[in-house]
Amino acid sequence: MRKLIIAAVAALTMSMGTAQASGEYHPDFKEASWSFEGFFGRYDQAQLRRGYQIYSQVCSACHGLRLLSYRNLSDLGFTEDEIKEIAAEKSVRVPHDEVGAELNDDGEFFTREAKPSDRFVSPFPNDAAAIDANGALPPDLSLIAKARIGGPHYVYSFLMGYAEEIPEEVSSQKGFTVNEDKNFNLYYPGYYNSMPSQIYDEMVEYEDGTPMTADQHAKDIVAFLNWAAEPELDERKSLGLKVMLFLLVLTAMLYALKRKIWADVKH
Amino acid sequence: MSSPEWKNPVIKWVDTRLPVFSLMHHSTAGYPSPRNLSYWWNFGSLALTVLIVMVLTGIFLVMNYTPHVDMAFDSVERIMRDVNYGWLIRYVHMNGASMFFIVVYVHIFRGIYYGSYKGPREILWILGVVIMLLMMGTAFMGYVLPWGQMSLWGATVITNLFSAFPIVGDFIVTLLWGGFSVDNPTLNRFFSLHYLLPFVLFAVVGLHLWALHSVKSNNPLGVEIKQPEDAIPFHPYYTIKDLFGMSLFFMFFLFFVFWAPNFFGEPDNYIPANPMVTPAHIVPEWYFLPFYAILRAITFDFLWIIPAKLGGVLAMFASILVWIALPWLDRSKVRSARFRPVYKWFFWVLVADFVFLGYLGKMPAEQPYVIMAQLATLYYFAHFLVVLPLMAKLEKSVELPESIAAAVLKKGDA
Numbered sequence: 001m002r003k004l005i006i007a008a009v010a011a012l013t014m015s016m017g018t019a020q021a022s023g024e025y026h027p028d029f030k031e032a033s034w035s036f037e038g039f040f041g042r043y044d045q046a047q048l049r050r051g052y053q054i055y056s057q058v059c060s061a062c063h064g065l066r067l068l069s070y071r072n073l074s075d076l077g078f079t080e081d082e083i084k085e086i087a088a089e090k091s092v093r094v095p096h097d098e099v100g101a102e103l104n105d106d107g108e109f110f111t112r113e114a115k116p117s118d119r120f121v122s123p124f125p126n127d128a129a130a131i132d133a134n135g136a137l138p139p140d141l142s143l144i145a146k147a148r149i150g151g152p153h154y155v156y157s158f159l160m161g162y163a164e165e166i167p168e169e170v171s172s173q174k175g176f177t178v179n180e181d182k183n184f185n186l187y188y189p190g191y192y193n194s195m196p197s198q199i200y201d202e203m204v205e206y207e208d209g210t211p212m213t214a215d216q217h218a219k220d221i222v223a224f225l226n227w228a229a230e231p232e233l234d235e236r237k238s239l240g241l242k243v244m245l246f247l248l249v250l251t252a253m254l255y256a257l258k259r260k261i262w263a264d265v266k267h
Numbered sequence: 268m269s270s271p272e273w274k275n276p277v278i279k280w281v282d283t284r285l286p287v288f289s290l291m292h293h294s295t296a297g298y299p300s301p302r303n304l305s306y307w308w309n310f311g312s313l314a315l316t317v318l319i320v321m322v323l324t325g326i327f328l329v330m331n332y333t334p335h336v337d338m339a340f341d342s343v344e345r346i347m348r349d350v351n352y353g354w355l356i357r358y359v360h361m362n363g364a365s366m367f368f369i370v371v372y373v374h375i376f377r378g379i380y381y382g383s384y385k386g387p388r389e390i391l392w393i394l395g396v397v398i399m400l401l402m403m404g405t406a407f408m409g410y411v412l413p414w415g416q417m418s419l420w421g422a423t424v425i426t427n428l429f430s431a432f433p434i435v436g437d438f439i440v441t442l443l444w445g446g447f448s449v450d451n452p453t454l455n456r457f458f459s460l461h462y463l464l465p466f467v468l469f470a471v472v473g474l475h476l477w478a479l480h481s482v483k484s485n486n487p488l489g490v491e492i493k494q495p496e497d498a499i500p501f502h503p504y505y506t507i508k509d510l511f512g513m514s515l516f517f518m519f520f521l522f523f524v525f526w527a528p529n530f531f532g533e534p535d536n537y538i539p540a541n542p543m544v545t546p547a548h549i550v551p552e553w554y555f556l557p558f559y560a561i562l563r564a565i566t567f568d569f570l571w572i573i574p575a576k577l578g579g580v581l582a583m584f585a586s587i588l589v590w591i592a593l594p595w596l597d598r599s600k601v602r603s604a605r606f607r608p609v610y611k612w613f614f615w616v617l618v619a620d621f622v623f624l625g626y627l628g629k630m631p632a633e634q635p636y637v638i639m640a641q642l643a644t645l646y647y648f649a650h651f652l653v654v655l656p657l658m659a660k661l662e663k664s665v666e667l668p669e670s671i672a673a674a675v676l677k678k679g680d681a
């Protein structure tokens with residue numbers, strides 16, 4: 001009986017994590033798996049580079065990655081010179097020139113080329129400008145893979161979740177109305193999103209021979225965004241394995257010692 | 268037990284002037300513990316371990332954290348990305364809070380099962396309740412520091428509760444906020460208090476252990492130590508057992524740190540705080556959920572004098588404060604549930620009720636969850652205020668063993 005209670009308690013606590021609080025209908029996340037998942041999972045550097053390519057050619061037109069620095073791209077295998085070049089394409093504002101002037105002769109702010117130590121330059125000068133251009137604020141993507149329930153699985157399903165036909169389960173819900181101005185997405189809370197569908201076959205040109213399907217593109221950009229959100233993952237898991245191995249041996253030794261010390265005590 | 272004669276002249280010299288060595292001896296090799304403590308008795312030392320881990324990681328976090336609404340979120344991300352092993356320090360601190368509550372919940376329910384709150388351990392127990400309250404305050408304020416969406420909105424919801432109190436309510440809320448909403452002054456005072464409270468915790472844990480060492484541990488039989496054969500010295504027997512437990516526990520703890528560091532967290536807290544956007548669901552951390560369910564269960568006015576909101580707040584506080592009265596609500600002479608055939612069952616029903624409340628705390632405040640939470644809350648209080656006092660009168664306990672040694676030495680012969 002006690003076992004039964006414990007099992008019930010365990011089941012309840014488990015369901016607590018996954019329970020969706022809102023009543024809105026959304027299908028289960030689309031099937032997908034990544035190399036960085038699981039106990040031994042690690043990032044696939046080639047995939048991260050493909051993902052970065054998509055980010056820089058497509059998403060970066062609207063979305064920032066303000067928590068990353070250009071130098072972080074060395075994780076993806078870019079050389080120092082390559083990183084310098086990538087950074088130099090962007091410019092950052094300088095508060096004033098050598099003599100303290102804040103504006104140049106044309107009345108504009110001073111700028112300089114970005115350096116590897118600079119943070120990624122966001123596409124819009126501020127939120128208001130971003131909203132003005134897009135109808136809604138394109139969120140900064142630095143942490144998006146950690147900031148949604150389901151993490152990478154949500155982002156992947158969201159990117160692949162644009163649908164022409166509105167399924168019966170959605171349209172039959174009380175209070176559901178069609179919104180012609182926005183884009184229908186099966187996974188987005190409230191369904192209607194200001195971002196048009198971004199992912200399609202051959203959206204970027206891969207150089208490593210990987211098939212350029214929409215699905216592959218989506219997986220690659222999600223892997224990249226997951227790296228952007230947790231760049232420490234590889235280091236974390238490999239340190240974890242070492243620590244666990246150490247603790248296993250330590251625990252075994254302490255257990256043996258405990259048995260020995262307690263050997264002649266009845267308890 | 269008297270102090271040993273110290274042979275080493277330096278130790279002897281120091282000890283006659285400041286008896287630290289005698290103190291250490293008294294609380295280890297010279298400290299008698301029941302010989303039959305089970306692994307449920309490991310959780311006290313585990314709690315102390317987690318407290319130390321929290322303080323150490325916390326001190327290192329503070330070296331790189333900036334308590335300002337414009338910089339707090341980014342400074343935490345800087346710790347995660349740019350500070351050497353910053354991710355490790357932060358994930359240990361973050362998951363450590365959850366571990367602290369897991370360990371202390373087990374510790375508390377262990378005490379409830381084995382009647383450890385009964386005389387002469389009432390003060391020990393009450394100090395435990397004080398520790399729990401301090402922990403809750405510390406954890407709540409710590410959660411505000413990264414200044415994510417849940418930090419801001421959780422703080423807003425919880426601090427707002429105090430406005431339910433008549434007359435002084437608004438004053439208290441303004442005092443907590445340092446202004447008229449949760450803002451930079453709130454973040455600053457919470458940061459200050461979050462650093463202070465763990466040291467207050469240390470002090471109260473010190474008292475808790477002082478009380479423990481004067482009344483000694485209870486044990487699974489609930490029969491006091493009566494003769495030398497009932498006890499063994501704490502050191503080496505329980506030092507090694509605690510160390511072994513600690514090592515096992517760290518495997519559990521660090522599994523989350525290395526492989527599922529955000530398992531206990533809310534994704535919304537990775538969105539920077541924004542006073543203009545309210546999250547769809549504001550939920551507190553998992554360890555507050557049972558109490559949050561009790562808070563929200565009171566949706567009706569009491570006798571026209573206590574409005575629902577105040578009722579909820581009072582019920583929530585009462586649900587913890589009732590533990591203080593536990594030694595006087597449960598008058599049964601028998602401590603351990605092992606010898607209380609009826610109480611044993613009600614104990615597990617209470618555990619199930621508490622976990623169920625936790626589940627309901629996560630659910631939206633709509634039917635059927637509201638009525639379920641009301642019933643679960645009613646049962647929670649009924650357990651303490653009705654079931655326990657009645658059971659003390661009606662229950663027939665099984666015969667107690669004569670002594671710890673008698674029970675232990677009888678079973679098996681090796």
Ligand code: HEM
Pocket residue numbers: 307308309310311312314315316318371374375378381383384388391392394395396397398399468472475479483484485486590
């Ligand atoms: C920071 C949190 C806490 C720390 C560090 C702590 C530490 C300890 C330690 C080291 C022991 C002795 C080992 C053991 O019996 O497990 C103990 C015993 C005890 N604690 Fe705590 N404790 C904490 C919180 C609490 C709380 C919240 C309660 C109850 C509300 C509590 C109630 C007790 C009781 C009743 C005992 C005596 C148990 C027995 O001998 O049966 N403690 N504590």
